Amino acid sequence: xxxxxxxxxxxxxxxxxxxxxxxxxxxxxxxxxxxxxxxxxxxxxxxxxxxxxxxxxxxxxxxxxxxxxxxxxxxxxxxxxxxxxxxxxxxxxxxxxxxxxxxxxxxxxxxxxxxxxxxxxxxxxxxxxxxxxxx
Numbered sequence: 001x002x003x004x005x006x007x008x009x010x011x012x013x014x015x016x017x018x019x020x021x022x023x024x025x026x027x028x029x030x031x032x033x034x035x036x037x038x039x040x041x042x043x044x045x046x047x048x049x050x051x052x053x054x055x056x057x058x059x060x061x062x063x064x065x066x067x068x069x070x071x072x073x074x075x076x077x078x079x080x081x082x083x084x085x086x087x088x089x090x091x092x093x094x095x096x097x098x099x100x101x102x103x104x105x106x107x108x109x110x111x112x113x114x115x116x117x118x119x120x121x122x123x124x125x126x127x128x129x130x131x132x133x134x135x
Contacts, residue, residue, distance in 0.1 A: 001025075006076065010052055023117030028054045028076060030092035030116045037061040040097035043105030044112075045070065048095075049077045051113050057082055092116060 002021055007014065010024050030053050034044050037059040045058055049070045055078045056070070063081040070079045093112045097105045 002028075006052075009074070009076070013051070019117050024052065026119055027113060027116050028052050031055040031057065032093045032095060032112055032116075033057040033082075034062065034095045034097065035059070036097040036099070038098070038100040040099050040101045040103075040105035040108070042066060043102040044095050044097050044109040045079075045105075046073070047106055047109035048112065049074050049079070051109070052076050053113075053116070054078065055080060 002010070002024060006024075006028070007021075013024050013027075014020055016023070032048055032053050032055070034041050034048070034056060036044075041059065041062050042065065045056060045062055045066055046069075048056055050073060052074060054076065057080050058066070060081050063079060067079055070077055093116055095108045095112050097108050
C-alpha cells in the first residue's frame with residue numbers, strides 16, 4: 001500500500017488506465033539493472049528514477065554522474081553500483097543501453113516500466129539495429 005507521500009508523488013501515475021496503485025507498487029518494489037555508461041543509460045536511469053523504481057543498479061560512471069541527482073529527485077529510489085559491467089545482471093528487469101542515444105534510453109526505460117507494471121518481469125530490453133523506428 002502506498003504511503004500518503006507516495007500517493008502525492010505518483011498521483012499522475014495512479015490515474016493511468018492499467019497502471020494505478022498496483023502498477024506503482026510493482027514498480028516501487030522492482031530492481032532494475034541499467035547496463036551502459038553513455039547518455040542513453042543516463043536517460044534511462046533518470047526516467048526509471050522519476051517513475052519510482054525501488055532500486056536501480058547502474059555502472060560506476062553513471063552512478064558518479066547521477067547519484068546525487070537521483071537521490072534529490074526521488075527519495076524512494078535506492079541507487080547502487082556494481083563492481084563492473086559484467087556484474088550488472090539480475091533484478092526484476094535489465095535495460096541494456098550501450099549507446100549515447102537519449103531516445104534509446106527513454107524507450108528502454110518506458111518499455112521496462114510497462115513490463116514491470118504488468119508484472120511481466122523478469123524483463124530484458126536491448127537496443128538492436130533491426131528495429132525500424134531507430135534512426
